[in-house]
Amino acid sequence: MARFNEIGTAIIPGQGSQLRLLQRNDEFAIKIAGKTGELMNTRLHGSEDALATLACERIANRKDVKVLIGGMGMGFTLAAALGSLKDDAEVTVAELVPEVVEWNRGPLGAASGYPLNDPRTKIHLGDVGQLMKREEGFYDAILLDVDNGPEGLTRKENDWIYSPEGIAEAQSALKSGGILAYWSAGEDPTFTERLRRAGFQVTAETVRAHKPGKGAKHVIWLAW
Structure with a gap:
């Protein structure tokens, strides 16, 4: 079997860790330098797809839908959101690491169908929290996949997203009847309860990393 070759590196802002x-061949992976295991792989994106489809199916019939995605990843959540929405939708992706966006504009983008080329896509280079604080009552859906879930892995500052304060900011950025969705590598009953205490109705959906029905089990929280 062919070996992986490194074709790009990037520094995670505020931490100094390096993404690789x-x-x-036609398979891509992103890892943190010095750590075993992969953050992402183009063969295993079923749960990234589900983050978008489970949320967007609830708003797909609305006009002029506005969606915010926290984390570019390998582009699969963006592609799934665009595939679920009408032509008048607008999907903004907030990504801290500029190189990740450039990787998705380059060869990596082929795996997800180059969703950055879709005219409905907008890019914000920066923290998704900045947009949530700025845009009150603006988004029909907010999809957050900024780390490993409530138990952060890549960046300590990401913990804020899952805190009561971060949940409140996301809630204020949603339109009435909007949907908030979080991706996680595993279950966390305390986070489910935290969302409920914020006034949301909540479901925690178990989804697979690989289609159909294979691979690691991940969790998507839907809160409305």
Whole structure:
């Protein structure tokens, strides 16, 4: 079997850890330098797709839908959101690491169908929290996949997203009847309860990393 080759690196702002983009034939992976295991792989994106489809199916019939995605990743959540929405939708992706956006504009983008080329896509280079604080009652859906889930892995500052304060900011950025969705590598009953205490109705959906029905089990929280 061919070996992965490193084709790009990027520093995670505020932490100094390095992301590595690896390629093996038409397969790509992103890892944190010095750590075992992968953050993402283009063969395993079922749960990233589900983050978008589970949320967007609830708003797909609305006009002029506005969606905010926290975290570019490998572009699969963005692609799934665009595929679920009408032509008048607008999907903004907030990404802290500029190189991740450039990787998705380059060879990596082929795996997800180059969703950055869709005219409905907007990019915000910066913290998704900045947009949530700025835009009150603006989004029909907010999809957050900024780390490993409530138990952060790549950046300590991401913990704010899952705090009561971060949940409140997301709630204020939603339109009436909007949907808030979080991706996580695993279950966390305390986070479910935290969302409920914020006044949301909540479901925690278990989804698979690989289609159909294979791979690790991940969790998508839907809060409305």
